[in-house]
Amino acid sequence: MITPRFDILGQAISDASRTQMLCELMEGRAYTNKELAAAAGVTPQTASAHLRLLQDAGLVVAEKRGRCVYHRLAGPEVAHALEQLAAIAPADSLHRAQQRKAGDLAQVRSCYDHLAGPLAVAMTRALLDRGMLREEHGAFCAVPAGEWLKLGVVLPEKPGRQPFARPCLDWTERKLHVAGPLGRLMLDHALDSGWVRRRRHKRGLVLTTPGARALEQILGLSCGGLVAA
Incomplete structure (x- = not known):
């Protein structure tokens, strides 16, 4: 062995x-x-x-x-492992110091190839509440719905070898957000559509007014407090 x-x-x-x-x-x-x-x-x-x-x-x-x-x-498996380690790290560890230093980094950010932070957690909760996602035995299952296209997602016809939607424990919220191919598609669509944009000099994302409006229309989220001034 x-x-x-x-x-x-x-x-x-x-x-x-x-x-x-x-x-x-x-x-x-x-x-x-x-x-x-x-x-x-x-x-x-x-x-x-x-x-x-x-x-x-x-x-x-x-x-x-x-x-x-x-x-x-x-690779994404390394990012996923680091995210899980951060979620169980002591409260006085480096990531807490970085959260204070970066300010709003914890609010809207990416975790390697998918959205993370309070916004991602709120989106995941909305997807679960609307029945677009199901949580089964610690895993996520995407349920066909017309709203997926509005989020830039085309669901696969057949299950692949890797999970299409994977729960990822957020390191600041201690709650789940969506990772895996589904999470990557949603982040790519948000960037391509101008819903979020990357910061130039530090890690994190900026939620735009069109992005907040789109998420309110599609998922019923109220994101006004996260929109960049």
Whole structure:
């Protein structure tokens, strides 16, 4: 029997600077060594050493594009695991400090490839209340409904090997939001439709007035307090 090397993963995430880098990469985008060094408050040389350790642990991969090397999370399964760890972390851990530092980051943000934060939790609750989602044995099942198209979602005709809708425990709300392909489709549609837009200099999303109006019309949500001024 092969024993999982939790010790390697534990070592990789045991440093606050490496944790900060992973939090930055949870946005789903790739960053250069210098960008991650700035986010973690370390020198580029120190960041390189941290990134090598994260790569050796299988958490991060590097891609060369032209003259630059970009780093990103190794895949959605890594993002999902980090989100779950954050949700059970002590209240005085790094993610709480980052929440205070980033201010409204916790309100509207992405978790790798899907929406997260209070807005995502409210959307998930609305989908459940309207019968568009069912929670069965700890999993989500999407139910055919015309509103899915308004959210940019075409439900698959046959179930795939991976769950189409996966519950993900939100690390600030301690409640479920939608992940998996369904979550990715909804975030992509929200970005393409201008309902949300990415911040330029820090992790998080901005909910626009058209986005708040659309979510109110489709899901009955009241999002006025989350709209960017």
